[in-house]
Amino acid sequence: METLMVDRVQSSLRLLMYSNAIFLCERLCAEFPSELNLQLLATCYLLNNQAYCAYQILKGTKMPQSRYLFAITCFRMNLLHEAEAALCPVNEPNAEVPNGAAGHYLLGLIYRFTGRRAYAIDHFMQALAIDPLLWAAYAELCALGAVEESNEYFSDVSAQRIQQQHLSDSSSHNSSTGSEYCSLPPTAAVNSVDSIPRQSKQFLANSTREISTLQQGVVFAKVQTTNSGTSNLSQYNTPSPAATQLSGVAPPPLCRNAQVFLNAASSDGSMKSNLNLAVQAPRRKFMDEGKLRKVSGRLFSDSGPRRSTRLSAEASIIANSNAPVGGNGSNHSAKFLGGLSSSSPTKANIASSRSLTFKKGQSWIAESFEEGRRPEIFDDSRTENMATTSSSISISADGRCLEQVKATGDLAHDSRLMSGTRELLGLLRILGEGYRLSCLYRCQEALEVYLKLSQKQFNTGWVLSQVGRAHFELVDYFEADHFFELARRVSPCTLEGMDTYSTVLYHLKEEMKLSYLAQELISVDRLSPQAWCVLGNCYSLQKDHETALKNFQRAVHLDPRFAYAHTLCGHEYVALEDFENGIKCYQSALQADDRHYNSWYGLGVVYLRQEKFEFAEHHLRRAYNINPRSSVLMCYLGMGLHSLKRNHEALEIMEQAISADKQNPLPVYQKANILVSLKRYDEALKELDQLSESAPHESSIYALMGKIYKRLEMHEKAMFYFGLALDLKPPAADVATIKAAMEKLYLPDEMDDNL
Amino acid sequence: MATESDGEEETATTAGKLTGSPQLSVDDDLREMAKKAAWSVSSCKPGNGVLSLRDENLDTYWQSDGAQPHLVNIQFQKKVKLQLVVLYVDFKLDESYTPSKISIRAGDGFHNLKEIKTVELVKPVGWVHISLSGNDPRETFIHTFMLQIAVLSNHLNGRDTHIRQIKIYGPRPNPVPLQPFHFTSKEFITYSILR
Numbered sequence: 021m022e023t024l025m026v027d028r029v030q031s032s033l034r035l036l037m038y039s040n041a042i043f044l045c046e047r048l049c050a051e052f053p054s055e056l057n058l059q060l061l062a063t064c065y066l067l068n069n070q071a072y073c074a075y076q077i078l079k080g081t082k083m084p085q086s087r088y089l090f091a092i093t094c095f096r097m098n099l100l101h102e103a104e105a106a107l108c109p110v111n112e113p114n115a116e117v118p119n120g121a122a123g124h125y126l127l128g129l130i131y132r133f134t135g136r137r138a139y140a141i142d143h144f145m146q147a148l149a150i151d152p153l154l155w156a157a158y159a160e161l162c163a164l165g166a167v168e169e170s171n172e173y174f175s176d177v178s179a180q181r182i183q184q185q186h187l188s189d190s191s192s193h194n195s196s197t198g199s200e201y202c203s204l205p206p207t208a209a210v211n212s213v214d215s216i217p218r219q220s221k222q223f224l225a226n227s228t229r230e231i232s233t234l235q236q237g238v239v240f241a242k243v244q245t246t247n248s249g250t251s252n253l254s255q256y257n258t259p260s261p262a263a264t265q266l267s268g269v270a271p272p273p274l275c276r277n278a279q280v281f282l283n284a285a286s287s288d289g290s291m292k293s294n295l296n297l298a299v300q301a302p303r304r305k306f307m308d309e310g311k312l313r314k315v316s317g318r319l320f321s322d323s324g325p326r327r328s329t330r331l332s333a334e335a336s337i338i339a340n341s342n343a344p345v346g347g348n349g350s351n352h353s354a355k356f357l358g359g360l361s362s363s364s365p366t367k368a369n370i371a372s373s374r375s376l377t378f379k380k381g382q383s384w385i386a387e388s389f390e391e392g393r394r395p396e397i398f399d400d401s402r403t404e405n406m407a408t409t410s411s412s413i414s415i416s417a418d419g420r421c422l423e424q425v426k427a428t429g430d431l432a433h434d435s436r437l438m439s440g441t442r443e444l445l446g447l448l449r450i451l452g453e454g455y456r457l458s459c460l461y462r463c464q465e466a467l468e469v470y471l472k473l474s475q476k477q478f479n480t481g482w483v484l485s486q487v488g489r490a491h492f493e494l495v496d497y498f499e500a501d502h503f504f505e506l507a508r509r510v511s512p513c514t515l516e517g518m519d520t521y522s523t524v525l526y527h528l529k530e531e532m533k534l535s536y537l538a539q540e541l542i543s544v545d546r547l548s549p550q551a552w553c554v555l556g557n558c559y560s561l562q563k564d565h566e567t568a569l570k571n572f573q574r575a576v577h578l579d580p581r582f583a584y585a586h587t588l589c590g591h592e593y594v595a596l597e598d599f600e601n602g603i604k605c606y607q608s609a610l611q612a613d614d615r616h617y618n619s620w621y622g623l624g625v626v627y628l629r630q631e632k633f634e635f636a637e638h639h640l641r642r643a644y645n646i647n648p649r650s651s652v653l654m655c656y657l658g659m660g661l662h663s664l665k666r667n668h669e670a671l672e673i674m675e676q677a678i679s680a681d682k683q684n685p686l687p688v689y690q691k692a693n694i695l696v697s698l699k700r701y702d703e704a705l706k707e708l709d710q711l712s713e714s715a716p717h718e719s720s721i722y723a724l725m726g727k728i729y730k731r732l733e734m735h736e737k738a739m740f741y742f743g744l745a746l747d748l749k750p751p752a753a754d755v756a757t758i759k760a761a762m763e764k765l766y767l768p769d770e771m772d773d774n775l
Numbered sequence: 776m777a778t779e780s781d782g783e784e785e786t787a788t789t790a791g792k793l794t795g796s797p798q799l800s801v802d803d804d805l806r807e808m809a810k811k812a813a814w815s816v817s818s819c820k821p822g823n824g825v826l827s828l829r830d831e832n833l834d835t836y837w838q839s840d841g842a843q844p845h846l847v848n849i850q851f852q853k854k855v856k857l858q859l860v861v862l863y864v865d866f867k868l869d870e871s872y873t874p875s876k877i878s879i880r881a882g883d884g885f886h887n888l889k890e891i892k893t894v895e896l897v898k899p900v901g902w903v904h905i906s907l908s909g910n911d912p913r914e915t916f917i918h919t920f921m922l923q924i925a926v927l928s929n930h931l932n933g934r935d936t937h938i939r940q941i942k943i944y945g946p947r948p949n950p951v952p953l954q955p956f957h958f959t960s961k962e963f964i965t966y967s968i969l970r
Contacts, residue, residue, distance in 0.1 A: 495966060523970045529961075563803065563947075591970060597811075597948065621969050628952040652969050659953055684966045693955075718963050720956035727955070751804045751957050752915050753856070753946040760913040 022052045029060060038068040055083050062089045071096040084118030091118075091126055104130045121151035128160060133581065135611075141166040152178035153444065158452055162459040165615050165646075174449035182441050447477065454486060459615075461647040463490040481511030489520050495652060495681065500524045508537075515541060515550040519584050522554035526561050534558045549575035549582045556588060565595045576608075583613035590622045599626050617646040621653060624660060633663040651681035655690055662694050670694050685715050692724060701728050719748035723758055735765050795864065795899035805858060805944040809849055812943075817846040820935075828941045833863055836937040838872070845926040845936050848885075849943060856916035857881075859944035860905045860924065864937070866898040871933030873898070874926040879905065881919040888923050898930070916946060 025048040032041035045061040058077050065074040071093045078090040087106045094103035107117055107127050117123035124147035131140035141164055147157040152174065161167045450472050457466035467490050470483060477483060484507035491500035504521040507514065518541055525534040538558045541551035556571035569592040575585035586609035593602035603626055609619040624640035627633070637660035644653045654677035661670035671694055677687035688711045695704035705728055712721045726741035742762050746755060809829075816825045818841030827835035828847065839845035866873045875896050882888035894905055908915045922943065926936045949957050951967045958964050 497965065526970060527965055563806070588970075595950075618969060625952055650969075652966055655966075656969075663953060683962075685962055686966045689963070715960055715962050718958065718960040720954070720958055720963070723956045745956075748959055750959050751946065752802075752858070752912075753949075754957050755912050756915045757956070759911070763913065 022048065022057075025051070026057070026060065029064065033064060033067060038064065042068060049077075055081055055086055059083070059086050059089055062086075062093065066092060066096070075099075084116070088118040088123055088126070091123075091130075095126060095130065100130050100134050104134070117146075121147040121154050121157070123147075124150065125154060125157045125160075128157060132160065132164065137164060140164065148173060152182055153448065155448065155452075159455060162452075162456045163613070163615065165459065167456045167459075174445045174452050176442075176445075179438075179441050179445050182445075183438060447473075451477075451483070454483075458486060458490055458493075461493055461617075461649055463493045463649070466490045479506075479510055481507045481514040482516075484510060485514065485517035485520075488524070489517060492520055492524050493647070493650070495650070495684065497524050497527045501528060501530075512540070513544050515545060515548045518550045519553040519557075519588075522557040526557045529561065531558070531561055534561060547578060549579040549585050552578065553585055553588060556592070560588075560592060560595070565592050568592050569596070580608075581612045583609040583616040583619065585609075586612060587616060587618045587622060590619065594622065594626055594629075599630060602626055615646050617643040617650075617653070620646065621656065624656060628660060628663065631663075633660065636660045637664055649680065651677040651684045651687060654680060655684070655687045658687070658690055658694070662690070662697070667694055667698055685711055685718070689721065689724075696724070696728060696731075701732055704728055717748055719745045719750040719754065721745075722748070723750070723754065726758070727761065730761060730765060738762075738765060792895050792897050793899060793903050793905070794897055795901035795903040797901040799861060799902045799942075800904070801859065801861070801944055804947055806947050807942055808855055808857060808945040809851070809943040811852060813848075813850040815848045815850075817841060817844075817848075823937075828938060831940070833865075833939050836869070836939040838937055839926070839935045841935075843927065843934070844878070847924040847926075847938070847941065849922045849924075850884075851920055851922075854918050854920055855945055856918055857907055857922065857943060857945045858916050859907060860922070861942045861944070862903045862905070862924075862938055863901065863940040864896065864899050864903060865939065866900055866930060869937040871929060871931040872935060872937035873930045873933075874928075874936050874938065875930045876927040877905070878925040878927055879907065880923040880925065881907075881917050881921065882923075883920045885921075888921065891917060 025044055029041050029045045029048060032038070032044065041064045042061070045057070045064045049057045049061050058081065062074040062078045065071070065077075066089065074089065074093040075097060078086055078093060081087065081090060087109075091103040091106040094100070094106060104127065107123055107130070117127060124143045128140045128143035128147060131137070131143060141161060144157040144161045144164075144166075147154050148161075151157075158167070158173055167173070450469060454466045454469040457463070457469060467487060470478065470487050470490075473483060484503050488500045488503035488507060491497075491503060500521075501524050504517070504524060507517070508521075518537070522534060522537060525537065534554070535558045538551070538555040541548070541554050545551060552571045552575035556568040556575065558568075559565075559571060560568035569589060572585055572589040572592060575582065576589060579585065586605050590602045590605035590609065593599070593605060603623060606619040606622045606626070609616055609622075620639050620643035624636045624638075624643060627636035627639060637657070640653065640657045640660045644650075644657050647653060654673050658670045658673040658677065661667070661673065671691060674687045674691040674694065677684065678691070688707055692704040692707040692711070695701070695707065705725060708721050708725050708728075712718070712725075715721065722741045722745035726738045726745060729735070729738035729741060739762060742758050745758055750758070814825050814829060816828075816837060816839065818839050819825065820838040820840045823836060823838035825837060825847075828837045837847075860879060862874075862877075864873050873896070877894050877896065878890050879892040879894075880888040880890045892905060892907060894903075896903060907917050924941065926938075929936050951958065958967055
């Protein structure tokens, strides 16, 4: 009954019928309370977004998989310390992090959100070491600014690592596992392996029927399993003792293998009758029937791609230390490989069985390998080998495995794997390099890197968004608009990056587009912080700062770790001249992400307004250090220095800004301002003159020139330029100032505020 | 009868005759200034206090309860530039409670308020816009710590007065800090701030 229930639960999960799964699973746990079943129930809850329920049942569990699930639960409920304790128990300092790369990734996130940057970086790196394809960890490293110069993450070294670890890693595996990894603790004590030789003879006696079904299963095993294939093979050919060696040698790959294997092995419980028959007898001979049933039940019922179910199944395997499932799995899959490669009919089978559902073959595989009879049965030609090597379960070096595999003629598959891995790594390398450069704000280089992508990859929402963002950082709002628009067209439901797009539209003053974007995004997902940020920007553009603030605060509520929402709140508070709250918001943004240079900039501006010039310079410099290529930041830093009367440095940095971006007129203007305060009027006039040619409709240029001429007491020129300034219709405040200046022209210079 | 015009003459004490409009129409480069100010009134009836002047609700009103002139005092934390005062009054609903003569005074505090504007309202219904500017563009704004709106008399010689909402407007600050002038061209504005 338990098997059946587990199977139904997992199939419900696979078919996304969460309430059904939860109900059945609760019955299951009531009937057969065990940690494995609890894990399954927790998985159901987590998938149904009921983290709090999962929390209740997982509290205090000890198995690695349970700890991992508990950590995820706590993370979702924002109980970061408990999550950390679950993954790294305080009283077991050397306990291995459950689930390898995934565990490290989760730990990294926890450390990041609790402000321990160094640890976070460390764990993300470990995660990537275990699973080089864990993009999420890489992205976090980039965001933390920890991928500095060269990028060794998706290199050929990783390729080899993947190769070694997961020999027959196929694209199907990639898609299904994603970043899921587990570290199988080498607990699989291959007790039952010993039974293999004993049973082999009996099995040999079994009919070809078994062989054929086995072959089908084998094919699947071959397709699915990764390292296990190699490891098994090595078992084959290198008789050596212990099961422990087997499990010891390849924990991560094993895990992956087992995962894959289990996936492959999972059936919907619809076991073929012949398989059943085949496994009946051996079953009885198995040592620990109860456990076996549980494990095999899990194996059978474990469906494919559902990560959590895979994990739970795997965890059950891990937990079930008596059942050398892991080891066996790898054992016999390897043997399968061997068998497969040796006979051509199997090759044909491979082709055809690929189209078969996993279940059949897998369940067979699962069953039989538990019994330990699988290996023996399947390959006639290998029978003797099996008998001799059945007791040898050790996996030799990966290299040898590789050789074995190749030796057995499995070259075609192997090279497919290799090229597949290389391709994937190549793709990830380009994307990774581009992303890294973007995070370091070396946007020009990032753009060049992204152009190396294939058309197909380039024309995807994510890449186009990144390109748009790069243009945005380069203050090239037109291009940014163009790319973001393309991104929207290609994938209209992508929300990530839309907050940046809304800022682009804000800068371009495109009210229509912005409000349209806001409406679309809200209708796509009312609960996404980005949609509310866009709406807020819309209101802010119309100068309705209060409503904009409300919207940004909504975004903050939806995701308190979304730094940009905090920053935008800060901007709105500053626009409303509420500097205290503005500062608070900027600081919250920095708590979420201390490389968010916009917040440093915001703080600098607030302090400039409050005339706390030391603070201002400090904060603007922090912003500048994060993004040293932004001419706007350089300009502001120069303004900060000018306010501190450090005019030399200010001028230097203005020069830098001018050369960094020829299109930015502000540094020239500010330079002129500084020169005026240094009484270097002629130089200032020269600069302004040049500037007026590139920006002829800017009233402030003429106003400043008028001011200079007034100081130089060249009254006619002053009047002329003031007139020009007024013609360009500055706002009323400026009109007042300029006219006042004009009136006072022939009076001695009173040196009031501005004029 | 009063004319529509709100034309002003040289001196600040000339009465303009205003009737109010249903729309609140304020220039885009002005913004409401008095959210952080301290508001007080010379007298009020319980339940119709100073809060009703700022609650964005045109159904609630401030009702005075004392001798004329009735005063609304607005004190700012620092010297601000003000350009426009807008009141919402309704003759049809309030009749004899509707103010008819209003004087606006400004200064540093209660001790040195000086009248800067007087207006006369004639059966106003809706928003009454009272500009604080002088003729000269130099006098577009008044710089002051405090503003006082005094209701000197009501329609039909009513004693007490009803005002439903008051808003005070001034210029927007320069979005770029420490600048003597605003930027007007798109090139400058685009590069002038980060968001």
